Each structure stands twice: as C-alpha cells, then as structure tokens.
Amino acid sequence: MAIVTDHFEVTVKLVDEGANHSTLTFQSQDAAYADVVVAKTALVAALEAITDCVIQRISINEVWKNDAFAYPAGVETANKLSATVELEGGIGKKANIKVPGPKDALFGASGTAGFNTLDTSNAAFITYCELFENAA
Known part of the structure; x- marks a missing residue:
C-alpha cells in the first residue's frame, strides 16, 4: 500500500454583503501543482466576471488516495x-x-x-x- 496523489482541488470561498458565504470546489485536471496554480488564476478571473460576490479565500488542496485499497475485514467505524x-x-x-x-x-x-x-x-x-x- 502506498498513499499517492489522486488529484488537486481549487476551493474558492465567496461572500456577500451580509457576510453569507458560498464555497465552490473544482477538481483540477492538471497533474502538476504549478499547472494548478496557473489554472486557478484563470478560474478566478472567469468567476469574478460572473459573480457580484467577493472572493474571500482560495486554497489549492492535494487529494491523496490509497493505491491498493481494500475494505478491512471485521472492522467497523461504528466502534x-x-x-x-x-x-x-x-x-x-x-x-x-x-x-x-x-x-x-x-x-x-x-x-x-x-x-x-x-x-x-x-x-x-x-x-x-x-x-x-x-x-x-
């Protein structure tokens, strides 16, 4: 078993005048972090062109996965x-x-x-x- 990169996500938190927020998460198709940063810039520009909300925060997250996943026998998350x-x-x-x-x-x-x-x-x-x- 190894924990390996699955994909990157760009998360954008938008706020309105009443301090209400909406969070959007986009799964990136790019495999390299540097490419995700470039794509994030384009995403932000496109999003700002279609919303009156203000972008409060942006994060880029690397999502990892177990490359040899199998359910464990006799184990319950309820315990x-x-x-x-x-x-x-x-x-x-x-x-x-x-x-x-x-x-x-x-x-x-x-x-x-x-x-x-x-x-x-x-x-x-x-x-x-x-x-x-x-x-x-």
Missing part, C-alpha cells in the same frame, strides 16, 4: 475509541480524541475486565496524542 485528555497549560481544559475502528492493542487484554479500557501507556496512542501538543 470508536473515545478518550478525554487534559490539555497542557489549559488549566483544567480538556479535549476529546475519537478513533474509529481502534486496534485491540490499545486496550487491556482480551477476556479481562480491562478489555474496554484504554491502555494510556500504549506507545502508538501516546505518539498520536503528541502530534497535537503545543510546540511553543
């Missing part, structure tokens, strides 16, 4: 790990982390009372949580 963690420096502030289809290794041993309890010392879970730490 979720839900863990409430205290935020560093948050003085009592908390966040909830949800993981669909969690691996059994994140919990106590199968058949034990702790099987539905998160093992907070699990290295993979700690690594995942550390991705969201404040770098300051």
Whole structure:
C-alpha cells in the first residue's frame, strides 16, 4: 500500500454583503501543482466576471488516495475509541480524541475486565496524542 496523489482541488470561498458565504470546489485536471496554480488564476478571473460576490479565500488542496485499497475485514467505524485528555497549560481544559475502528492493542487484554479500557501507556496512542501538543 502506498498513499499517492489522486488529484488537486481549487476551493474558492465567496461572500456577500451580509457576510453569507458560498464555497465552490473544482477538481483540477492538471497533474502538476504549478499547472494548478496557473489554472486557478484563470478560474478566478472567469468567476469574478460572473459573480457580484467577493472572493474571500482560495486554497489549492492535494487529494491523496490509497493505491491498493481494500475494505478491512471485521472492522467497523461504528466502534470508536473515545478518550478525554487534559490539555497542557489549559488549566483544567480538556479535549476529546475519537478513533474509529481502534486496534485491540490499545486496550487491556482480551477476556479481562480491562478489555474496554484504554491502555494510556500504549506507545502508538501516546505518539498520536503528541502530534497535537503545543510546540511553543
């Protein structure tokens, strides 16, 4: 399995006088980022010629896909790990982390009372949580 580029998208956020917004997303036919930037310029010019709304924001997104996709056997997104963690420096502030289809290794041993309890010392879970730490 490899995660590879599938396509690029150009997203344009338009606003009106009442601060109402409309978001348009266009899938690019270009394979190279530099070509998408050029196409975005033409898209913006054409869009400005047909709308009285103001363009507030434009983004170019690269969409990736699994090039060897297969549905996993015995896994359901309805089964979720839900863990409430205290935020560093948050003085009592908390966040909830949800993981669909969690691996059994994140919990106590199968058949034990702790099987539905998160093992907070699990290295993979700690690594995942550390991705969201404040770098300051």
